[in-house]
Every structure is written in structure tokens, then in C-alpha cells.
Amino acid sequence: xxxxxxxxxxxxxxxxxxxxxxxxxxxxAVFFASAATLFNPVxxxxxxxxxxxxxxxxxLARRGADLSGIEEREGKSFFWAGxxxxxxxxxxxLATELGVFADFQPKIPAQFRDSRYVFLGNIHPxxxxxxxxxxxxxxxxxxxxxxxxxxxxxxxxxxxxxxxxILMVNxxxxxxxxxxxxxxxxxxxxxERGPEIVIVKKGEHGAILFADDWLFFVxxxxxEEVFDPTGAGDAFAGGxxxxxxxxxSLDTADLRRAMVYGSVMGSFAVERFSVDRLIDLPTDAIEAxxxxxxxxxxxxxxxxxxxxx
Amino acid sequence: xxxxxxxxxxxxxxxxxxxxxxxxxxxxAVFFASAATLFNPVxxxxxxxxxxxxxxxxxLARRGADLSGIEEREGKSFFWAGxxxxxxxxxxxLATELGVFADFQPKIPAQFRDSRYVFLGNIHPxxxxxxxxxxxxxxxxxxxxxxxxxxxxxxxxxxxxxxxxILMVNxxxxxxxxxxxxxxxxxxxxxERGPEIVIVKKGEHGAILFADDWLFFVxxxxxEEVFDPTGAGDAFAGGxxxxxxxxxSLDTADLRRAMVYGSVMGSFAVERFSVDRLIDLPTDAIEAxxxxxxxxxxxxxxxxxxxxx
Numbered sequence: 380x381x382x383x384x385x386x387x388x389x390x391x392x393x394x395x396x397x398x399x400x401x402x403x404x405x406x407x408a409v410f411f412a413s414a415a416t417l418f419n420p421v422x423x424x425x426x427x428x429x430x431x432x433x434x435x436x437x438x439l440a441r442r443g444a445d446l447s448g449i450e451e452r453e454g455k456s457f458f459w460a461g462x463x464x465x466x467x468x469x470x471x472x473l474a475t476e477l478g479v480f481a482d483f484q485p486k487i488p489a490q491f492r493d494s495r496y497v498f499l500g501n502i503h504p505x506x507x508x509x510x511x512x513x514x515x516x517x518x519x520x521x522x523x524x525x526x527x528x529x530x531x532x533x534x535x536x537x538x539x540x541x542x543x544x545i546l547m548v549n550x551x552x553x554x555x556x557x558x559x560x561x562x563x564x565x566x567x568x569x570x571e572r573g574p575e576i577v578i579v580k581k582g583e584h585g586a587i588l589f590a591d592d593w594l595f596f597v598x599x600x601x602x603e604e605v606f607d608p609t610g611a612g613d614a615f616a617g618g619x620x621x622x623x624x625x626x627x628s629l630d631t632a633d634l635r636r637a638m639v640y641g642s643v644m645g646s647f648a649v650e651r652f653s654v655d656r657l658i659d660l661p662t663d664a665i666e667a668x669x670x671x672x673x674x675x676x677x678x679x680x681x682x683x684x685x686x687x688x
Numbered sequence: 689x690x691x692x693x694x695x696x697x698x699x700x701x702x703x704x705x706x707x708x709x710x711x712x713x714x715x716x717a718v719f720f721a722s723a724a725t726l727f728n729p730v731x732x733x734x735x736x737x738x739x740x741x742x743x744x745x746x747x748l749a750r751r752g753a754d755l756s757g758i759e760e761r762e763g764k765s766f767f768w769a770g771x772x773x774x775x776x777x778x779x780x781x782l783a784t785e786l787g788v789f790a791d792f793q794p795k796i797p798a799q800f801r802d803s804r805y806v807f808l809g810n811i812h813p814x815x816x817x818x819x820x821x822x823x824x825x826x827x828x829x830x831x832x833x834x835x836x837x838x839x840x841x842x843x844x845x846x847x848x849x850x851x852x853x854i855l856m857v858n859x860x861x862x863x864x865x866x867x868x869x870x871x872x873x874x875x876x877x878x879x880e881r882g883p884e885i886v887i888v889k890k891g892e893h894g895a896i897l898f899a900d901d902w903l904f905f906v907x908x909x910x911x912e913e914v915f916d917p918t919g920a921g922d923a924f925a926g927g928x929x930x931x932x933x934x935x936x937s938l939d940t941a942d943l944r945r946a947m948v949y950g951s952v953m954g955s956f957a958v959e960r961f962s963v964d965r966l967i968d969l970p971t972d973a974i975e976a977x978x979x980x981x982x983x984x985x986x987x988x989x990x991x992x993x994x995x996x997x
Contacts, residue, residue: 562910597985602870635986673987673989680945
């Protein structure tokens, strides 16, 4: 079952303390699909200008992405430029040129409307509503958002929560949305407004999944070189949703695995510019990193000898 | 085998957004011992003034702490006052009155000198050297420190690393000590100077243990109410060292369990003022929280049905 993904398809220029990339593949839908297609087919919906190097998305098509929902319009593609500092935890936005994305009105192609898995990338909450209006019977709807919408478009965002099963936000966004500094309480506030599952992303500190009566914690993968943090959150979402759709299950064990697959994909994404690390990433490398996550977190509450007593 | 613990024995006045405590038990040695004695006997070395309510430490003696190394001198006890804000992640120090602690010269009583487990609380690195000079054959030496010593007493601190098997610092201190923003590299820098094991504490984000060719991550326990964060790091150290000494082992499985016991004790410590939560803490509660940590982090890399294929 394909995952319908709606989000930005952009070009990014990124500067880090050690290197620079000009007009490379970016945008939430592109990062999401680059991770998710390693697990499960994806249907992409977005808009690009006539300057977009669509041939560079061929690797997605080869992995089972259906790109027929990417509308090509006259004008410029969404362009973002940013510069990272120090240990890459702070950044300045140097440019945000919306281009044709400014009046993006997602049109879900007829052949995508029976999708049961939907990922709503970080776009205006009203557009996220519009997407869901066009999908016949969405079952697993995951949604990303950001402080900009929490501040400026609170009403459609809060009403969207009723239609969303999984909300993914970072810790500051969760606190801001709920108006509550304690993360546990903030997650409960959000869950009471709709989502069964709230995933709070904490960057290098990992991510927490909050469900009804349980939670699951996955650490960030400790890397000696974080090359470019752009897109890590969307790659996380791609690994997470990719696993869920492939497993066809939202049971506890699969939600836990999905969290780790998400963290695995986020950790790969930051190792190179753009989606470069995800293009030829072998399945073996993904599974090997899964095992590293397990080794990093597994413990027995008692020594085996005590258990035998 | 008792753990020798040298550190401050203090009085704290603490204000949080919701409550206030005046001149309650505090200091690194007191927090450490309050956690560690739930696992293993502790020998305490410190200094107090004639204003110290030593009878309030009776609960430690009842749990197997030897308090005969706490010197009582004329004058005032070390006093610290602080105020916490918002979600308790920021604080102001309102007063630091060293009192008799200002010329603390740790004297290790003869009956403590054969200790093999030693915890050096956060005091001047030269005093930490002096402690080790008095211990006959220390085997497992763990050491805490802080930015103040990293900046002002770098030389004795760096030479101390050669004598320390386990260094416990927070993430900013690790970066500062190594002059390296990347945590993995900072931990390696520190390990190259002596400690086999570096534990980086990240407050609510948990803690990481770095060893030769492996690492272990434990999350912070998500609490709906963090009441008073004072002493969480020392309670962590107490749970960690307490388990290691009780197990009599530094093997990988016990180091992992020790990390979780440390996190468990840190999470209890912050639930009340001072060491209040640790005074009557039942073993059952500790073991129950251990299990909660396991449930919060455990996952299988593959569904069981796939493993059977």
C-alpha cells in the first residue's frame, strides 16, 4: 500500500562550517520520499517551477515512487538557503523564495485518492485539510508542522489534529502548541485533541513516541561528523511511515521499530548534503544501524544468574 | 565492599515556581550517599560547621553509611541557595557561602583507606588528587567535576584524569574540557587522557556511557512534575556506583544496568526537595522504575514471525 506524501519539493543551498552545496534537492516531500521508498512505495504530490531538475528524482521512481502528482508550473521552484554554525545546532536562514510554492493548491490525482497511509509534510494547515478532503478513506494520517503555523494559523491546525492519527513535532513546537512547558503534559494536551500518537523529535537527543498508556524513547545516533542537518526530521518521518506501511501494522512492536527506523534514516540523512546519502543506501547498512541502535540501548534488568534463582 | 565518597555536605535553600525549602540537606556527598546506600554501604568524608543537623543523616547510617569521616568544625556549613524558573531547566544561584568548606582538606580515616571503590564528588581537582594519595589501592575511581574547575584548574584536572577510571560530566563540560563541540570526539579526547569510561549527563535528555568500542544510552525518565532538579547528577552517580559496587563487576551488562540505576535514582531525586524522596524509597519502587526504563527503550529489530523464517 503506497504512502501518499504531500509537501515541498525544493532546491536548497546549504553552507556548513566545512563545505557548501548549491541548489541541491530539498523539501519535505523529497526528504520523506528518499527515506520512505527504501521501505515502501510512495506517491508524491507537490509543485515545482520550470527550473527544477526533475531528472534528479529518477532514483525515487526507480524505487517505486509515483511522481505523477508533482505539478510543473511556469516560474521558480521553492528555494531555501541556510548557513549552519559550530556544532551544527544553530542556523541562519539566508533566503526563502517561495516561487510557485506560494500558491500551491495540492491536487490529489484520481489514482492516489484511495491511499490509506498519508504523510502531510510541513505546509499550511489549511492545505493539509484540503489534502485530506480529497482522500477517500485515509487510515493512517501523519502530520508535521512548525512554529510558523502554530503561531499564525493556530485554528486550522488545532482542527486538523482531529483528523490526524500521528503528529510529529519537535520539543519546542510541542510545548508551544500546548502552551505547556512539561513535555509529558504537552503530549497529553495534543493527544486529547485527536492524535493517538504524538512523536516529539529532539534532534541530537533523539525522539519520544507518546501513546495512550505507554511511551517509547529512541536516542539520536551519535555521529562524529554531522555534515548537514537539513531534512533530518523528514527523513525520520520517511523511515517511520515507510516501516509502518511495509509492516501493515500499527501494533506496539511495529511502532517501536518504526521509531528506530526513523532515527536510522535521520542519522543517515545528516551524513551528506541533500538526500545524497539516501540515494544508494543499501538495505544492509540500514539493518546494521538498527542493530547498533539496539546495542546502544539494550539492557537486562537483572543478571541472568539472578533470574535463575 | 564500601564505596568511599568525598564531597560537599551542605545546606541548600531552594525556590521553585511552586514551592520553597529552607536550609535542607544538600551537597554532592549527601545526594550521592542517599542514592548509593540503597545498593551498597558508603563511607563518607566531608566537613560541616557546628550548625549542621547531623542527626538528619541518621537514615544514611541506618542504611550502612559510615559517617565517621565527616569532620565537624567551628563555623558555618557550606550553604547554597538557588531559584529555578519555568520548566526548571534554568536557575539562578542566589548565594554560595563556603563556610568551613573553604579550607576543606579531606582526611581519609585509617579504616577507609583500603577502599577499592571511590567517588570523588565535585571539589577542587587538587583535593581530588589528595584523596587518591591517601587511598591504598583504589580500583574503581569515579570522578565528577564542573565548568568552574575546567576553566580555573585545568592542569590538576587533566592530570587527575590519568588516575580516574570513570569520569562523569555533563555535555557542556565534556565539550569544554576537550575543546571539541562534537560529543563523540570530546568523549574520545577525554578517554585518551585516562578514563576507560566517560559518562556524559544530559539532564532531561538522559546520559551516554562511552567505553572503548561501545556506548550505551539511557534516556531521562519523563516526569509530569520535576519538583527540584538539585542533586540529580549526584543521585545518578550514587545509583551508578552503588550498583557497580554491589555487583562487584564492571562488565558490560553491569555497566549498562548501572547507567539505568543511575537514571532511576536521578529521576526519584527530582521528585521532591533535597534527598526527601530517597529517604524511605522502597526497593520495589526502584525495580519497578527499572522495568519502566526497559519498556521505554526495548524493541526487537525484526518481527518474531520474520525471525522464524
